[in-house]
Amino acid sequence: MKSSGKFGKYGGMFVPEALMPALEDLEKAYFGIVKKNRKFKEELNQLLKDYAGRPTPLYFAKNLSKKLGIKIYLKREDLLHGGAHKANNALGQGLLAKYMGKTRMIAETGAGQHGFATAMVGALLNIGTEIYMGVEDIERQKMNVLKMKACGAKIHPVEVRRGVGTLKDAINEALRDWITNIKTTYYLIGSVVGPHPYPSLVRDFQKVIGQEIKKQILAKEGRLPQAIVACVGGGSNALGAFYSFIQNPEVSLVGVEAAGKGLNTPKHSATISRGSDGILHGSLSKILQTKDGQIKEVYSIAAGLDYPGVGPQHSFLAEIKRVAYAAATDREAIEAFKTLSEIEGIIPALESAHAVAYILKEAKKYKKGDIVVINLSGRGDKDLETMERFYE
Numbered sequence: 001m002k003s004s005g006k007f008g009k010y011g012g013m014f015v016p017e018a019l020m021p022a023l024e025d026l027e028k029a030y031f032g033i034v035k036k037n038r039k040f041k042e043e044l045n046q047l048l049k050d051y052a053g054r055p056t057p058l059y060f061a062k063n064l065s066k067k068l069g070i071k072i073y074l075k076r077e078d079l080l081h082g083g084a085h086k087a088n089n090a091l092g093q094g095l096l097a098k099y100m101g102k103t104r105m106i107a108e109t110g111a112g113q114h115g116f117a118t119a120m121v122g123a124l125l126n127i128g129t130e131i132y133m134g135v136e137d138i139e140r141q142k143m144n145v146l147k148m149k150a151c152g153a154k155i156h157p158v159e160v161r162r163g164v165g166t167l168k169d170a171i172n173e174a175l176r177d178w179i180t181n182i183k184t185t186y187y188l189i190g191s192v193v194g195p196h197p198y199p200s201l202v203r204d205f206q207k208v209i210g211q212e213i214k215k216q217i218l219a220k221e222g223r224l225p226q227a228i229v230a231c232v233g234g235g236s237n238a239l240g241a242f243y244s245f246i247q248n249p250e251v252s253l254v255g256v257e258a259a260g261k262g263l264n265t266p267k268h269s270a271t272i273s274r275g276s277d278g279i280l281h282g283s284l285s286k287i288l289q290t291k292d293g294q295i296k297e298v299y300s301i302a303a304g305l306d307y308p309g310v311g312p313q314h315s316f317l318a319e320i321k322r323v324a325y326a327a328a329t330d331r332e333a334i335e336a337f338k339t340l341s342e343i344e345g346i347i348p349a350l351e352s353a354h355a356v357a358y359i360l361k362e363a364k365k366y367k368k369g370d371i372v373v374i375n376l377s378g379r380g381d382k383d384l385e386t387m388e389r390f391y392e
Contacts, residue, residue, distance in 0.1 A: 004196070005195070005196020005197055005199065005200065005283075006196075006312075007199075007312050007313045007315070007316035007317075008316040008319060008320070009277075009284065009316075010283070010284050010285050010312035010313070010315045010316045010319075011196055011199060011283050011284060011285070011312035011313070011316075012195070012196060012283055012284055012312075013195040013196050013282060013283070014195065014279045014282050014283060014284065015195050015282045016179065018179050018182075019175075019178070019179055019182075019195075019282075021182065022178065022182045022187075023195055023196070023197070025100070026100075026197055026198075026201075027196065027197045029096055029099070029100050030096075030197045030200070030201050033096060033099050033100075034092070034096060034201065034204065037099070040095065040096075040099060043095060044091060044092055044095055047091050047095070047124075048088065048091060048208065051081060051091070051124065052080050052081045052082075052087045052088070052091060053079065053080055053081050054080070054088075054208065054212070055212045055216070056075065056076045056077055056079050056080055056209075056212065057076045057079065057216075058073050058074070058075055058076070058212070058213060058216035058217060058220065058373070059073065059074045059075075059076050059346075060072075060073055060220070061073065061074050061340075061344050061346075063343040063344055064339075064340065064343060064344055067343065068359065068360070068363040069363065069368055070363055070366045070367075070368065070369070070370045070371070070372055071221075071369065071370065071371045071372070072359065072372055072374065073217065073220075073225070073371065073372070073373045073374070074344075074346065074373075074374050074376045075209060075212070075213055075241065075373055075374070075375045075376060076376055077209065077237065077375060077376055077377050077378065078346070078348065078349070078352070078376050078377070078378050078379035078380075079379075081120070082113065082116055082117045082120055083113065083116075083349075083378055083379045083381060083382070084113040084117070084237075084349065084377060084378030084379070085206065085209060085236070085237045085240060085375075085377045085378065086113045086114045086116070086117035086190060086236075086378075087117045087120070087121075088205050088206050088208055088209070088240070089114075089117070089190065089202050089205040089206055089236060090107075090114065090117035090118050090120065090121045090188065090190075091117075091121055091205075092201075092204075092205035093186070093188045093189075093201070093202075093205065094118070094121035094122065094124070094125050094127065094188065095121075095125070096186075097125075097127060097186035097188065098125050098127065100186065102127065102184060102185060102186035103127065103128065103184050104127065104128045104129075104130070104181065104184050104185045104186070105118060105121075105122055105127050105128070105129045105130075105185070105186045105187075105188050106129075106130050106131070106132065106174050106177050106178065106181075106185055106186075106187055106188065107129070107130075107131050107132070107174065107187070107188045107189070107190060108131075108132045108133070108167065108170040108171045108173075108174040108189070108190060109131055109132070109133050109137070109144075109167070109170065109190060110133075110134070110137050110167035110170070110233070110303045110304045110305075110306065110307065111137070111141055111144070111302065111303040111304030111349070111351065111378075111382065112133065112137065112141035112143075112144025112145060112147075112148070112303070112382060113144065113304065113349075113378055113382070114190030114191075115131040115133060115144065115145075115148050115153070115155075115190075116144050116147045116148050116151070117190075118131065118153070118188050118190075119131065119147070119148040119151035119152070119153035120151050122151065122152065122153060123151040123152050127186075129151075129152070129153040129154070130153065130154045130155075130156060130177075131148055131153050131154070131155050131156065132156045132158050132170040132171075132173045132174045132177070133145070133155060133156070133157065133158060133170050134157075134158050134159070134167060134169050134170050135157045135158065135159040137167065137170070137303050138155070138157055140303055140385070140386060141303055141382055142385070143381065143382055143385075144382050156173065158170045158172075158173045167233075167303075167304075167306060167307045168280075168295065168298075168307060168308055168309075171194075171281050172281075174187060175187070175281070175282075189202060190202075190234070190236070191233065191234025191235060191236040191307075191311060192206075192234060192235050192236045192239050192311030192312075192313060192314070193234045193235070193280075193281055193283065193285070193307075193309060193310070193311050193312075194281050194282050194283060195281075195282030195283055196283070198282075199283065199311050199312050199313055202236050202311075203236070203239050203240065203243060203311075203313065206236050206237065206239060206240025206243075207239075207240055207243040207244060208240070209237065209240035209241045209375065210228075210240060210241045210242060210243050210244035210245060211244050213225075213228065213241060213244070213245075213373055213375075214244050214245065217371065217373065221371060223371070224245070224248055224250065224251050224371075225251060225370075225371035225372060225373045226250075226251070226252065226366060226370040226371055226372060227251065227252040227253070227254055227366070227370075227371075227372045227373070228241050228242060228245060228251060228252075228253055228254070228372075228373045228374075228375065229254045229255075229256060229355045229358055229359060229372060229373070229374050229375070230242070230254075230255060230256070230355050230374070230375035230377065231255070231256050231257075231258075231302075231305065231351045231352055231353075231354040231355045231375075231377060232255035232256060232257050232272070232305075232310060232314060232325065233257075233258070233269070233300075233302075233304050233305035233306070233307050233310075233351065234307055234309070234310065234311055235255070235310050235311035235313075235314045236311070237375055237377035237378075238255045238314070238375065239311060239313060239314065240375075241373075241375040242255075242317075242323060246317075246322060252324065253317075253322065253323040253324070254323070254324050254325075254326060254358060255272070255314065255323055255324070255325045255326070256325075256326050256327065256328050256354045256355045256357070256358045257269065257270040257271060257272060257273055257305070257310075257325060257326070257327045257328075257354070258270060258299075258300035258301075258302060258305035258306065258327065258328070258330075258333075258354060259273075259327035259328055259329040259330075259332075260298075260299045260300050260301070260329065260330055261299070261329070261330060262329060263327060266296070266297075266299075267299040268298065268299060268300070268327070269288070269298035269299060269300045269305055269306045269307060269308065270327040271285075271286050271287060271288055271307075271308065271309055271310040272286050272310055272314065272315065272318050272325040273325060273326075273327050274288065275287050275288045275289070275308075275309075275310070276289060277315075278293065280295060280308065280309040281309065283312050284312065285309055285310055285311065285312040285314075285315045286309070286310055286314075286315045286318070287308055287309045287310075288308040288309075289308070295308050296308055300330070301330040301333060301334070301350055301386065302333065302349070302350035302351040302353070302354065302383075303350075304349070304351040304378075305351055305354065326358055326362075328353075328354040328355075328357035328358055328361070329357075332354075332357040332360070332361065333350055333353040333354045333356075333357050334350075334353070334387070334390055335357065335360070336348070336353040336354070336356035336357035336360055337350060337353040337356075337380060337383070337387060338390070339356070339360060340353070340356050341380070346376070347379060347380035347381070347384075348376055348378070348379065348380050349377065349378035349379055349380050349382065349383060350380065350383045350386065350387075351377060351378060352374075352375070352376050352377045352378055352380075353380075355374050355375065355376075355377075356374060356376075359372060359374060
């Protein structure tokens with residue numbers, strides 16, 4: 001083992017013995033291929049540019065800026081192929097699977113964006129792909145399910161006795177599959193969660209977001225922003241946006257979790273705001289759990305945010321107070337969705353709308369001329385059915 005995969009006390013590998021050989025192989029590939037193989041890096045960069053459409057624009061939201069009295073920039077991950085930041089990681093891990101000689105990929109998905117991104121990459125690289133998705137998420141994300149099927153992926157609906165059929169349950173089933181099919185199968189995790197090396201691996205494929213933000217904002221404004229804001233479920237889009245700025249203390253970093261029906265109700269998924277230390281899906285992090293250590297059922301109107309854990313590096317960044325974590329309710333996210341759509345003509349994913357909601361609520365904290373970058377992690381096509389009732 002080359003690394004403990006720890007961020008302070010968080011992270012590590014807490015998995016059945018049967019999974020250790022697969023994780024050790026993956027760690028070897030991470031350090032040997034992702035970190036050092038020039039051909040791999042060149043091929044991935046070419047795919048990010050020509051297939052995915054990077055770099056994504058950093059857009060000055062003139063109308064929103066006028067409304068709030070500060071300079072708002074949107075990092076347009078919604079314009080990436082597939083409609084969200086998930087393509088960055090899926091391309092990276094899919095290519096790694098190919099280099100490792102795997103003939104099958106599996107993935108879990110909540111909002112469907114990661115499932116769709118994995119299905120796209122499976123089609124591109126000619127690797128058979130199967131997606132685990134909770135039955136509740138399948139119902140509310142029908143369009144993304146159809147997109148996955150269109151790319152040739154097989155969908156496994158997940159409904160378990162003690163779960164509700166959302167992201168947590170899909171991850172559980174994907175892990176069971178992987179244990180059974182380790183030799184042929186690559187498990188393409190969609191966020192900065194899970195056992196080492198996944199949190200570092202996914203972060204490294206997503207850090208391109210922050211690298212581009214830094215370069216673009218310096219070109220446009222000649223200075224770094226006062227703040228970068230991103231929504232947090234598992235946390236990959238946020239960590240991707242934040243990572244290049246962790247060593248810039250003058251830039252405040254804000255992660256926005258889902259407060260759902262309210263933090264004082266059971267209907268939320270604000271893991272850092274309301275969670276405690278525990279082990280979920282192979283790593284030590286903040287999780288939402290009962291007093292006797294059972295994982296709580298969580299909720300958000302945004303399917304990609306209703307996860308009872310968070311990436312271990314986020315827990316560490318919260319502990320050392322380098323990132324501030326806030327929360328936005330369903331109602332605030334709905335209003336933010338409407339506001340951005342109506343005044344900029346940009347329809348955000350409900351996940352991303354949580355980050356927009358934070359700025360709508362907290363803009364008064366900033367001075368005139370301050371720059372705030374919102375990572376617009378995905379577009380809202382997938383959420384229009386959910387939003388339909390709020391326009392009646």
